[in-house]
Amino acid sequence: xxxxxxxxxxxxxxxxxxxxxxxxxxxxxxxxxxxxxxxxxxxxxxxxxxxxxxxxxxxxxxxxxxxxxxxxxxxxxxxxxxxxxxxxxxxxxxxxxxxxxxxxxxxxxxxxxxxxxxxxxxxxxxxxxxxxxxxxxxxxxxxxxxxxxxxxxxxxxxxxxxxxxxxxxxxxxxxxxxxxxxxxxxxxxxxxxxxxxxxxxxxxxxxxxxxxxxxxxxxxxxxxxxxxxxxxxxxxxxxxxxxxxxxxxxxxxxxxxxxxxxxxxxxxxxxxxxxxxxxxxxxxxxxxxxxxxxxxxxxxxxxxxxxxxxxxxxxxxxxxxxxxxxxxxxxxxxxxxxxxxxxxxxxxxxxxxxxxxxxxxxxxxxxxxxxxxxxxxxxx
Numbered sequence: 001x002x003x004x005x006x007x008x009x010x011x012x013x014x015x016x017x018x019x020x021x022x023x024x025x026x027x028x029x030x031x032x033x034x035x036x037x038x039x040x041x042x043x044x045x046x047x048x049x050x051x052x053x054x055x056x057x058x059x060x061x062x063x064x065x066x067x068x069x070x071x072x073x074x075x076x077x078x079x080x081x082x083x084x085x086x087x088x089x090x091x092x093x094x095x096x097x098x099x100x101x102x103x104x105x106x107x108x109x110x111x112x113x114x115x116x117x118x119x120x121x122x123x124x125x126x127x128x129x130x131x132x133x134x135x136x137x138x139x140x141x142x143x144x145x146x147x148x149x150x151x152x153x154x155x156x157x158x159x160x161x162x163x164x165x166x167x168x169x170x171x172x173x174x175x176x177x178x179x180x181x182x183x184x185x186x187x188x189x190x191x192x193x194x195x196x197x198x199x200x201x202x203x204x205x206x207x208x209x210x211x212x213x214x215x216x217x218x219x220x221x222x223x224x225x226x227x228x229x230x231x232x233x234x235x236x237x238x239x240x241x242x243x244x245x246x247x248x249x250x251x252x253x254x255x256x257x258x259x260x261x262x263x264x265x266x267x268x269x270x271x272x273x274x275x276x277x278x279x280x281x282x283x284x285x286x287x288x289x290x291x292x293x294x295x296x297x298x299x300x301x302x303x304x305x306x307x308x309x310x311x312x313x314x315x316x317x318x319x320x321x322x323x324x325x326x327x328x329x330x331x332x333x334x335x336x337x338x339x340x341x342x343x344x345x346x347x348x349x350x351x352x353x354x355x356x357x358x359x360x361x362x363x364x365x366x367x368x369x370x371x372x373x374x375x376x377x378x379x380x
Contacts, residue, residue, distance in 0.1 A: 001018065001020075001049040001051075001111070003065070003111075004018070004049055004050070004051045004065060004109050004110070004111055005018065005051055007051075007063065007065055007109045008051040008053075008107070008108075008109040011063055011107070011109065012053065012055070012061070012107040012109070013053075015053050016051035016052060016053045016107070016108075016109070017051065017052055017053065017133070017137065017378065018049065018050075018051050018378070018379040019049070019050050019051075019052065019129050019130075019132060019133035019136070019376070019377070019378055019379065020047050020048065020049045020050075020129060020376070020377055020379050021047055021048055021125045021126075021127075021128035021129035021132060021171045021172070021375065021376035021377075022043040022044050022045065022046065022047035022114075022125055022170075022171055022174055022373050022374070022375060022376075023043070023044050023046050023047055023048075023114035023120035023121050023122055023124070023125045023171070024041045024042065024043050024044060024120060024121050024124070024125075024166075024167060024170035024171055024174070025041065025042055025044055025120065025201065025203065025329065025338055025370055025372075026039055026040060026041040026042075026166065026170070026329055026330075026338070027040045027041070027042070027179055027201075027277065027289075027293075027338065028040050028270075028273060028274050028277050028289075028292060028293055028296055028327075029041075029166075029270060029273075029274040030270065030296060030300060030327070030328070030329065030330075031220060031266070031267065031270070031300070031304060031306070031332075032164075032184065032242075032267060032270050032271060032274070033163075033164025033165055033166040033182075033184040034162070034163065034164035034184075034221055034224070034240075035164075035184075035224050035228075035240045035241040035242055035267045036184050036185035036239065036240030036241065036242030036243065037184055037185070037240075037241070037242045037267065037270060037271040037274070038181055038182065038183055038184065038271060038274040038275065039164075039166040039181075039182050039184060039274070040179055040180070040181050040182075040192075040274055040277060040278075041166055041167075041169070041170035041179065041180060041182070042170065042174060042178065042179040042180065042194060042372045043170055043171060043173075043174020043175070043372065043373050043374060043375050044114075044120065044174075044370060044371065044372065044373055045371045045372075045373035046112070046113045046114045046115070046120070047112055047113070047114060047125050047129070047171075047373075048110060048111070048112035048114060048122065048125040048126045048128075048129045049110065049111060049112055049129070049379075050108050050109070050110035050129050050130060050133060051108065051109050051110070052106055052107065052108040052133050052134075052137060053106060053107050053108075054104055054105065054106050054137065054138075055105045055106055055107045056104075056105065057104075057105040058074055058075045058076070058104070058105050059072055059073070059074055059075070059105045060072060060073055060074075060075065060089070060090075060093060060105055060106055060107075060108075061105075061106075061107045061108070062086055062089055062107075062108050062109075062110070063108070063109045063110075064085055064086070064110060064111065065109055065110065065111035066111040066112065067085060069083065069085060069086075071083060071085075071086040073086075073090060075093065075097070075103065075104065075105060077090075080094070080158065084159065087154075087158045087159055088123055088126045088127055088130075088154060088158070088159065089108070089126070089130050090158060091127075091153070091154030091155075091157060091158030091159065092127050092130045092131050092134065092150060092151065092154050093130075093134070094157075094158070095131075095150040095153050095154055095157075096131065096134050096135070096138075096140070096142075096150060099140075099142060099146070099150065100140075101134060101135060101138050101140035101142065102138050102139075102140075103134050103138050104138065106134075106137070108130075110126070110129070110130075112125065112126075115205055115336075115366070115368065119328075119329045119330020119331060119334075119335030119336045120203070120330070120336065121167035121170075121171065121330070123155070123159070123167075124151055124167035124168045124170075124171045125171050127150070127151030127154050127155075127168060127171075128147065128148070128151055128168055128171035128172050128375075128376045129376060131147040131148075131150045131151055131172075131376075132144075132147060132172070132376035132377070132378075133378075135147060136378055144172040144173055144375070144376070145169070145172070145173075145187060147168075147172055147376070148165060148168035148169045148171070148172045148173070149165065149168070150168075151167075151168035151171070151172075152164070152165050152168050161217065161218075162217075162218050162221055163217075164184060165182075165184060166182060166184065169182055169189070170182075170375075171375060171376060172375050172376050173189065173375050174372075174373060174374055174375035174376075175191055175374060175375065176372060176373050176374050177193065177194055177195050177372055178191040178192060178193055178194055178372065179191075179192050179194045179372065180192070181274070181278055184242075185240065185242050185243075192278070192281055194372055196286055196340075198286075198342055198343050198344075199286050199324065199340055199341065199342050199343070200340075200341055200343065200346065200369060200370070201338065201339070201340060201341075201369075201370035201372075202338075202339045202341050202346070202349075202350075202367060202368070202369055202370065203329070203336040203337070203338055203339070203367070203368040203370060204314050204336060204337045204339060204353055204357075204365050204366070204367055204368075205335070205336050205365060205366040205367075205368060206308075206310040206311055206314060206334055206335065206336065206337070206357075206363070206365055207363050207364065207365060207366060208308065208310045208311075208333075208334035208335070208363070209334055209335075216306070216332075216333070217306075217331050217332070220263060220304060220306065223259065223260040223263040223264070224240070224241050224260075224263060224264060224267060225240075226256060226260050227241060227244075227249070227252065227256050227260050227261070227263070227264040228240055228241050228243070228244060228264075230252045230255050230256050231244050231248045231249070231251070231252055234251070235248060241264055241267045241268060242271065244264075244268065245268075246268060249261070249264055249265065249268060262302075262303040262304075263303060263304055263305075265299075265303055266299040266300065266303035266304040267304075269295070269299055270296060270299065273292045273295060273296055276288065276292055277289050277292050280292070286324060286340060287324060289324070289325055289340060290323075290324030290325025290326075290340050291325065292325070293324075293325030293326060293327045293338070293340060294315075294319070294325055294326060294327065296327045297315050297326065297327030297328055297337075300327065300328050300332065301315075301328070304332075306328070306331070306332025306333060307328050307332060307333075308332075308333055308334055310334065310357075310361055310363070311328045311334065311335070311337060313356075313357065313360060313361070314326070314337045314353060314357065314365065315327065315328070315337055317349075317352060317353045317356055317357070318337065318339050318349065318353070320352075321345055321348055321349040321352050321353070322342075322345045322348075322349075323339050323340070323341050323342075323345060323349055324339075324340040324341065324342055325339065325340040326338070326339040326340070336368075338370075350367050353365060353367070354367065
């Protein structure tokens with residue numbers, strides 16, 4: 001990112017250090033992280049880049065190159081900037097200090113190429129980039145999972161999104177040509193090689209932008225917590241839906257109401273689907289992987305109700321074109337579909353989905369071929 005270095009030198013002088021953290025995709029396991037379930041993400045090559053340098057003051061000075069916006073705040077500022085674009089960095093700084101890292105004033109220029117509003121977690125990439133950088137520059141000893149949790153805490157406390165850990169985890173722990181199964185209850189994770197012969201992962205950005213702040217995202221989480229709470233009244237050790245069985249859910253069906261029941265039903269099914277995908281990958285069975293992806297979309301659309309007309313249309317086109325698997329990816333209400341596409345139908349699918357989507361909605365969708373990349377790092 002020579003452009004960022006040039007901007008940094010023009011604004012703050014020489015000596016800036018380059019850090020990067022990626023966005024992510026999630027093959028399967030959506031809305032399960034805050035329910036203690038499994039997720040199956042991978043980092044992508046697109047990410048957030050930042051050039052940083054301590055400035056010897058008690059001030060943080062930030063320039064967001066993509067937005068052409070400048071901000072500064074004191075290290076001990078208890079309110080922070082009002083602009084949401086800078087509260088991510090402010091929150092990371094506050095959380096790093098709370099963890100004992102001796103963060104001082106610094107200058108930074110940042111930008112990136114994660115498509116905004118596409119469900120690829122540009123915010124987690126931003127948090128991970130700065131958390132990793134500050135831990136490195138100020139000689140912190142925090143491990144990657146702790147840094148991921150700092151990003152999560154930033155979303156909770158400073159942005160107002162009650163998110164799970166998956167996005168920050170993937171941005172911190174990504175490994176080239178590997179996907180990861182994360183157990184969000186225990187924090188244990190395992191790498192799975194991802195180099196499918198004859199298939200590729202393709203995102204289709206609906207270009208319908210979802211906003212998670214103040215959105216129905218938090219409502220879905222409350223539904224899940226309500227069901228787990230009701231089950232926990234008669235069963236010990238229940239903290240999240242991950243601790244519940246299908247029989248547990250059926251026992252409270254008449255108590256929790258139809259909407260909360262359907263949302264919990266989706267989550268329990270998704271936990272099962274992630275494990276089924278792991279077994280299928282160990283067998284090299286990508287057709288089963290695809291079927292599970294379609295089942296996930298059906299659940300997200302009908303039971304969890306986080307899809308929309310544009311996304312459902314993209315998945316329908318994928319089915320008609322013979323795409324192996326497709327589903328909505330991310331928080332919902334727009335963003336991308338993730339598609340497992342065989343090489344034999346790739347060109348037909350891309351041409352068809354671009355033409356039919358434009359014809360139906362008057363919007364041009366964007367096709368993004370996925371390349372799985374590395375996690376947060378210092379760029380030499």
